[in-house]
Amino acid sequence: MHDTTDPVANLQALVACPSLTPAEGGALALLESMLVPLGFSVERPVFATEGTPDVENLYARHGRNGPNLMYAGHTDVVPPGRETAWTHPPFAGTVANGELFGRGAVDMKGSIACFVSALARLEAEGRLERGSVSLVITGDEEGPSINGTSRLLEWATDRGERFDAALVGEPSNRETLGDMIKIGRRGSISGRVTVEGVQGHVAYPHLADNPIPGLLALLSGLIATPLDEGTDSFPASNLEVTTIDVGNPSTNVIPASVSAGFNIRFCDVWDGETIATEIERRLAAAAEGITGRGERGALSYRLDWVGRISPVFLTRDDRLVETLAGAVERTLERTPELSTTGGTSDARFIKDYCPVVEFGLVGQTMHKVDERVPLSDLEALTRVYMDFIVHWFA
Numbered sequence: 001m002h003d004t005t006d007p008v009a010n011l012q013a014l015v016a017c018p019s020l021t022p023a024e025g026g027a028l029a030l031l032e033s034m035l036v037p038l039g040f041s042v043e044r045p046v047f048a049t050e051g052t053p054d055v056e057n058l059y060a061r062h063g064r065n066g067p068n069l070m071y072a073g074h075t076d077v078v079p080p081g082r083e084t085a086w087t088h089p090p091f092a093g094t095v096a097n098g099e100l101f102g103r104g105a106v107d108m109k110g111s112i113a114c115f116v117s118a119l120a121r122l123e124a125e126g127r128l129e130r131g132s133v134s135l136v137i138t139g140d141e142e143g144p145s146i147n148g149t150s151r152l153l154e155w156a157t158d159r160g161e162r163f164d165a166a167l168v169g170e171p172s173n174r175e176t177l178g179d180m181i182k183i184g185r186r187g188s189i190s191g192r193v194t195v196e197g198v199q200g201h202v203a204y205p206h207l208a209d210n211p212i213p214g215l216l217a218l219l220s221g222l223i224a225t226p227l228d229e230g231t232d233s234f235p236a237s238n239l240e241v242t243t244i245d246v247g248n249p250s251t252n253v254i255p256a257s258v259s260a261g262f263n264i265r266f267c268d269v270w271d272g273e274t275i276a277t278e279i280e281r282r283l284a285a286a287a288e289g290i291t292g293r294g295e296r297g298a299l300s301y302r303l304d305w306v307g308r309i310s311p312v313f314l315t316r317d318d319r320l321v322e323t324l325a326g327a328v329e330r331t332l333e334r335t336p337e338l339s340t341t342g343g344t345s346d347a348r349f350i351k352d353y354c355p356v357v358e359f360g361l362v363g364q365t366m367h368k369v370d371e372r373v374p375l376s377d378l379e380a381l382t383r384v385y386m387d388f389i390v391h392w393f394a
């Protein structure tokens with residue numbers, strides 16, 4: 001085993017594991033081998049749900065007493081894309097010009113590497129003796145997130161585990177390490193709207209009913225007015241039409257049906273129920289204005305909600321937020337913005353168990369070709385995590 005106090009060595013070893021969702025790829029086994037010598041008890045439960053791939057997860061705990069500080073993250077990574085487009089191979093962990101290249105370097109094996117390094121340094125100095133530190137690590141964050149963190153937290157609490165606060169290591173910073181901490185996330189909901197018509201010859205439109213103009217009018221009704229202007233704590237909600245599907249290869253056939261998918265990121269003006277009601281209202285109002293074959297002569301359409309609704313949440317634990325912000329300020333001499341921007345993360349599951357904040361690396365290259373992290377950021381993040389752990393237990 002390499003020296004786990006070194007975050008660069010930790011990250012090189014993790015990047016070398018091809019843990020594309022949902023493959024474990026050796027990443028959790030490696031993590032276990034790093035944590036056991038530090039005094040962690042480690043378990044690796046596999047969760048299965050019909051219709052989704054089985055997923056391996058890891059739960060590790062150091063200490064048996066409270067309070068229990070959780071660190072949460074994922075070892076799964078998104079595909080590298082065209083490997084020949086990478087300057088250095090995506091699973092080699094090459095260091096060049098002061099940067100470490102590799103899929104997962106920032107999202108988020110880099111953060112895990114730093115947290116392990118922080119633990120190893122504190123353990124070596126005998127400064128990991130108060131309370132407990134638990135690692136909640138999944139192999140399914142980039143995928144459906146069904147057999148991952150949500151199941152692992154249920155599993156842990158069923159076994160009597162309790163958590164007092166959590167730190168998620170997703171790449172929270174926008175431009176520079178220390179510029180942003182995430183203290184909440186907007187909600188997310190996806191839907192699909194379908195309009196049925198009557199197929200026919202384009203030269204004989206009176207014998208057909210083209211569903212496309214109706215769908216376009218419905219979509220216009222959805223996006224015509226902003227959902228809100230945001231609040232003090234959250235950016236404005238946004239609705240994005242993500243796909244319009246006809247699947248019509250012909251130039252002379254009016255299609256029988258068309259549908260469109262959309263996703264909404266909603267702020268705390270709404271919850272899952274009220275945003276769904278607003279969308280239903282907008283579609284009904286738009287349909288009223290269109291002559292069609294439906295009830296009362298309005299356009300007939302179908303709305304289906306797709307997948308799970310992610311809740312909006314804001315962390316209100318001042319001590320947790322201040323401890324993390326203080327760690328950033330003391331270590332990096334930078335005041336982080338407290339933000340709720342961006343997408344969702346597994347913090348949406350953790351917030352039901354304990355207050356949660358997020359701080360990791362800089363997200364500029366995540367999911368891209370040539371994902372990479374400056375070595376100096378790895379050392380700096382390790383120091384931030386050390387400071388955070390020490391002050392949270394103090």
Ligand SMILES: N[C@@H](CCC[C@H](NC(=O)CCC(=O)O)C(=O)O)C(=O)O
Pocket residue numbers: 141142143144145170171341342343344345
């Ligand atoms: N596929 C998952 C959820 C997908 C979560 C995803 N999150 C990010 O991309 C993180 C970006 C950031 O930190 O801002 C998202 O927001 O779509 C599921 O199905 O639930």
Ligand SMILES: [Zn+2]
Pocket residue numbers: 074107108141170171
């Ligand atoms: Zn991530």
Ligand SMILES: [Zn+2]
Pocket residue numbers: 078107142366367
């Ligand atoms: Zn990601």
